[in-house]
Amino acid sequence: MSSVGDESSFHQEGALILMSGGQDSTTSLAWALKNFSEVSAICFFYNQKHSGEIEIAEKICNRFNIPIKIQDISFLKDLVISNLFKGRGNVNEGHELNSQVPAGFVPYRNLIFLTLAAAWAGTLKVRHLVTGVCETDYSGYADCRDVFIKSVQSTLNLATDFSDLNIIIHTPLMWLSKSETFRLAEDLGCLDIVLKETMTCYNGDETMNSYGKGCGRCPSCILRKKGYEEYRSKRSHS
């Protein structure tokens, strides 16, 4: 697994980014553009409440002039339990399968996303996947942990054995706090886009706040707001 700054050997290669239109994937996209010669994106529609993020993802990719594939996997709602799907209950409650996990958790989401992204990467003849998952502000999402990502990378390569095209998953935000992710966006020159355009809110609320768009109440907004306040406070003291 790679962290920020050690990608110099991949500068001549292309990468595929898993894009959601949120803060983390947008910052990871800017990071990928700095570390790879060519970047393309894939974004999934899975009947999420905040499906407005797809339009935002397209807009952000257009702005960076990179191609984006929008893939419909809305059948997911027929298979797994999550309040993140349209028409389901409150995302702030505990999950039906484990009350310690937020109700907005979508079981197997990142496993499915990464598997489908790897499939598309093979078609594009690209071996690098970039995803904005992060373990630092761990909120009970098992599929955001580093150990999970390492395991998926091994599994994907065991499933194919493509040799030169064996998948490498890059997670530039894995060990960053939300505050540090804001700082990275500033360093990469995409902070303005993160604040004005990205959508991270689980309720898809487009109310504009100092930390960006959101309802201010869902777990994602609370984390983003706290991170932005920490980032601002560190900036004013540096």
Ligand SMILES: [Zn+2]
């Ligand atoms: Zn929200």
